[in-house]
Amino acid sequence: MPRSSRLALWCLALLLSAVLLVKGRVSTWKGGDAAFFVPSRPGSVTARLTGDVPHPGVYHFPDGTSVGSAIIMTLPGVRLSAGSQTAAGARLCSGDILRLRGEGRQPSVLAMERMAARERMLLGIPLDPDLLGAEEWAFLPGIGPVLAARIVADRQENGAFGSLDAVARVPGVAAGKLAGVRRYF
Numbered sequence: 001m002p003r004s005s006r007l008a009l010w011c012l013a014l015l016l017s018a019v020l021l022v023k024g025r026v027s028t029w030k031g032g033d034a035a036f037f038v039p040s041r042p043g044s045v046t047a048r049l050t051g052d053v054p055h056p057g058v059y060h061f062p063d064g065t066s067v068g069s070a071i072i073m074t075l076p077g078v079r080l081s082a083g084s085q086t087a088a089g090a091r092l093c094s095g096d097i098l099r100l101r102g103e104g105r106q107p108s109v110l111a112m113e114r115m116a117a118r119e120r121m122l123l124g125i126p127l128d129p130d131l132l133g134a135e136e137w138a139f140l141p142g143i144g145p146v147l148a149a150r151i152v153a154d155r156q157e158n159g160a161f162g163s164l165d166a167v168a169r170v171p172g173v174a175a176g177k178l179a180g181v182r183r184y185f
């Protein structure tokens with residue numbers, strides 16, 4: 001076989017090997033931190049675990065999960081203190097923060113908090129118009145500090161809103177303002 005033919009076959013084999021290597025290669029997941037977060041889904045509860053835990057972060061749990069079950073799912077070996085047992089029986093709600101504090105082999109102390117409105121908005125957790133403070137209302141697009149103070153004052157004077165549509169009773173809150181913030185409720 002002439003030398004030029006052998007060289008051509010060798011180059012063709014090299015090219016085919018390179019194509020097969022690149023196309024046949026399967027990328028494997030390395031298991032690192034996520035670069036993005038999937039917002040809250042219907043039928044699930046989104047909560048943040050923080051404190052003295054090996055993997056703090058935001059977790060999704062099935063709807064109806066108790067606080068104690070959520071801790072067992074994420075931290076199987078953790079023992080709660082006697083004072084934390086009552087909180088462990090409560091139902092977990094989207095937007096809850098579970099803060100565990102424990103040293104060594106001592107039982108962990110559980111403290112529960114609520115996420116700020118900004119964090120709930122980022123995670124896609126619906127806001128409750130009856131629980132927002134003036135600073136949280138002011139953070140919403142189209143609602144400044146003056147209108148936020150009016151909304152909170154109206155709620156204190158006239159009672160809970162019950163729904164976002166009832167916020168329209170506050171002077172200065174028109175349908176356009178409610179439409180602009182409806183996606184957060």
